[in-house]
Amino acid sequence: MNLISSPHDFFVVLCALTFLGIFSMAGIYLYWGYTRLEEILGHVKNCKAITESRFYLHMGPWGRLVMVGMVAGFLARPTSYIKKGILDANEIDTFPQPFKKRLTLSHYIVWGLGGSMLLSVSAMKAIELFA
Structure with a gap:
């Protein structure tokens, strides 16, 4: 018997691995939020988007996670x-x-x-719909 016996099982495993990756990235963002956030914000202190979003710093761990994610997004696509x-x-x-x-x-x-x-959930729903 195979470990993954059907396409549905494959997408369930893929979905579980994706959740593991998402939680790992959240952990990395939280780590950076508690250890490197002051350094990050020091480099972008004159950016209007960052100064207007400083209220996230008073929202606990989730606020720090959001701030790190926001800066990462701004660094990834800064032109617009x-x-x-x-x-x-x-x-x-x-x-x-x-x-x-x-x-x-x-x-x-x-x-x-x-x-x-999104792909995993869509594929699982399509398999359930057409099976």
């Missing part, structure tokens, strides 16, 4: 935010390159995990 005047191009350019790469990579991993979850 710079054009709107929400971000300061100088600060984005002077952000430390190794940490900028980590934050950007983590942003794309989170989006990939979200897409994987």
